[in-house]
Amino acid sequence: MALSLSSFINPISALLLFILHVNAATVTYEFDIGWVYANPDGMANRPVIGINGKWPIPVISATIGDRIIVNAKNSLGNESTSLHFHGLYMNGTTHMDGPVGVTQCEIAPGSSFTYNFTIDQPGTYWYHSHARGQYPDGLRGAMVIHDPDSPLKGKYDEEVIVTFSDWYHDLMNVLLDGFIRYSNPTGAEPVPKSALVNETQNLTISMEPGKTYLFRMINVGAFAAQYVWFEGHTMQVVEVDGIYTQPEDADMIYITAAQRYSVLITAKNDTDANYAFMGSMDQVYSTKMVQVKSTLTTTQDLFDTIPETLNPNVTGWLVYDDKKDLPAAAPIESFDPFDDFVLIPRDEEKLFDTVDYSFTLDLKMDNLGDGANYAFFNDVTYVTPKVPTLYSALTTGANATNPLVYGEHTNSYILKKDDIVEIVLNNNDPGKHPFHLHGHAFQVVVRSEDEAGNYDPTAPPAMPKTPMRRDTVLVRPDGHIVLRFKADNPGVWLFHCHIEWHVSSGLIATMIEAPLSLQDSLTLPADHLAACKAADTPIAGNAAGNTINVLDLKGQPLPPPRLPSGFTARGIVALVFSVVAAFLGLATIAWYGAAPLSKEEEAKLKREIEEVGPQ
Template sequence: MIRSLLTLGLYGVVQHALGKNVYLDWNITWVIAAPDGYARPVIGINGQWPCPQIDADVGDNLIVDVYNGLGNQSTGIHWHGLHQNYNGYMDGVPGVTQCELQPHQRMRYIVPMNQTGTYWYHSHEPGQYPDGLRGPIIVHDTVPAPFHYDEEMTLTLSDWYHVQMPLLVEDFVVPGDHAPYGGEEPLPNAVLFNDAINTKIKVKPDTTYLIHVVCMGNWAGHALVIDDHDMTIVRADGIEVEPHPLGPQYLRMTVGQRIDLLLTTKNDTSKNYAIWDGLDIDEMFVQEARSMPEGYNPNGTAWLMYNEDMPFPPAPEIHINNASLDFLDDVTLIPRDHLPLIDPIQHQLILDVYSTTVDGKPAYSINNMTYTAPDVPTLYTAMYSNEDESMDPSLYGDVNPFVVNYGDVVEIILNNHHDNLHPWHLHGHDFQVVQRTYPYGGYFNGYGNISATPMRRDTIMVEPEGHFVIRFRAMNPGIWMFHCHVEWHVEVRLMAILIEAPDQLQNLTIPDDHLAICGNNKASNWAPLPGPL
């Protein structure tokens, strides 16, 4: 399978040269939608919601012209899981790799499709992707896959809220009448499959499907069960793995993760079968010492539809907080390329994460620093400083900056001094998962039983009062966000910035339209701004 043009050699270069441009013209707008029957404003694209799936072939260039037609909110689009090699100014994180795209402004993203697999796009402005601005990206290989399938389908999983995110965030961050204690994540009103409830997915008998599963949720993790069907994992976060039959195990996915599954349908059409998605809310509540409201249902049901004239059965009775459930430990998956554990370590980062308060509001700290958004995108600060200055973490302010050298093998040890779980996503990379504890497994005190060929992901869950250890080689100069993907926790600043080989960024050129949107932002002090587009 083709993963990155940096390692393709001549064949990959030729293939990339033959790739096509996939051009999209997007107007980000408000739309009224009712995915669970309750109508509310959502953020759509070109007047439509759900937002469209993007399909491309490896070697293509994705070109997206984005106009902010929201009127009352700024925006920016992140391409989750795509590495953006030497292309970090297209990563789409306001305050980190670009200025905010204000209402009535326009900019262009150009994203090389250098990785096959399942990814997704979403806004990285506060609260926008749970309000609807999100969609799958499927990058198809141009050579036959090492596994057989007949057809493809996409299945997105998400939680959904009747109240718009700005109001929910205000209640979460600032205690008030509706949330007197603050810091308690609001409960979702529904579980959506492909951004709808009562979703029926039509299938053919005796057909093998490659199912691209994308967890586009906002808070809790998801447990997926397809009743009376065997499933085999073949990719995780775009990484091909040795085929792993789930058997009796349940698939557990955290926010931001993607899994590709093979499923072969039955050879008759006499029944339809339930698809069950259970939110991790029980466990979240246990950790937060909260009780489940009476009658609240944290689960959702969809169906594999063999025959629309046959009944649609109820979901199986499953309780996600039952300790006897056998969840797949995704750390045990084996990459198909068997990439050995990268060694030796040149740069070890130890991140101790605590919950805290700032000015009476909930927040998080990493190594006793709480993230403060900079006036100028951190990437621009690095690019418009001299090489020596750029290597000094103090240049970047209170953004939890971690500077690493080009080519270093970097190990991140994250100790979660908090009684809840957090899905951590690293932009610009996938990483080897060296080890991870079970809940309450304690903080790093040495290595355990390390795989010789560790699983690689770009999003990984850390358990309550536990830790994980990840490794990657710093071969992608840029400014990369490392953050919890729970949107509530991003709001209270659970994030850090990896500043990778900043002394190699001075020769990059920010596109004119990216600089133009900065307006009176201090970025205008760093470089001349162009005239109107």
């Protein structure tokens, strides 16, 4: 009998998988998540979310092929939580992805939850809470997956992990209550108090002459992108978001919230001086900068308000000689970062030129009937369903392919196995938005400049033959992007802006990939179901928890009602201030009326009563 080529491939693949399994390790982390105090910018000692009584939280480190087990206990006392392993595809383990209300129930105070998954991708990642608005309170840390067969092997001597972030002095639940509120009808995002590097300031990194270092850089912030540069040194970009790239030199890079870059930096051959490196929060439309009192400041702001005390920059140093001074950062003429759109993946994956399923997401920010500002895709603002979306996919039978069962406010899209999917995103907003897709990396096939307007599919631009690939990408103000990926990972995956204020205000869509395959292959662990019971969250049925008629959404969570026709944000502002003025006026009248009369006023009132006489 003749043997086909596949007869040889399958046993060989199985053998390779067996060898990988034999050589793999199980890496276990015991995480007790609780409150601690910290003062990373030296200006406010505040509660932060730590792990095992410490903050910053630990780095998760493993090798491709390893099994990672994270036993997470919630000791916060007053908040639920979860963990998301940002950038990991979670192949075959979508229930370990971490977003509350999507792939799991919340981990209630006092409850525990085990994340158990096998790593099949190397690179630079991070992990963070995926409960509403929580990770900027400190539950965010680096994650590195090493690769014994890395194409970078032998090209560097040491690794350095560097996180950049923005920092707030108030707790996120307080800030969110003020952000999504009628008194903030324009949706002005809270402005960070400081920029941080490795959750501190004034970081020093020791350098040895002649050595080459792999810097793994991660923006773990809630809001601000950061411009990053190393004085006197050139970066060579070799990885973005876990994707090895062909090397490209860069003097400055731009890292949005949730993006990662790995760069090679070769140290100088002498110890004559130390060198500053900078992270500068993006707060500008203009690129002009000036030097004021040794601090780089911008001339035109993007943040809605700029406190006089805000320093948008954080400085660190490459230290060759710790006995020498740490120099102040030199002023720069302009921001001119490296353009990531030109990056070519080292595996040279070609453009997906045939699309099986394309859909468009039109982004806008608008007000609802409670007066607050929300974020929308196609006029729908995301609202978390009663039943986690994955659990609905597992318990609604053949109806799991009907997007209706996942709720009218989850922006759900059903993807067929192995289809090439295209997302066209039109940003009808004057702000910048970094978009992240769970479970996949995507090809960035079109990315417009600022104010380019909506994508015109009838006149598409020339697309790169080998497009840049990553899992988080910036869409420009009033511009657009076109992304493509292969739906080869059955599961429930979010697509969302990674500005935490916008996630909380509803800028989310849900990809439901091959749900019937999930029903055949996935069984939820007992401790996951126990977490749902502790949180009093239903585990079956549609978005409303209806298990009898899963197409009946009565009782589903709803956003506030629409504004009356013609009502605008300006009108809301006027209304708010009118109401405030009215209350102040009533209060003044009440205060005046309650004040005691003087002797002269008493005498006058007595005379008036006597003149009128009894009625």
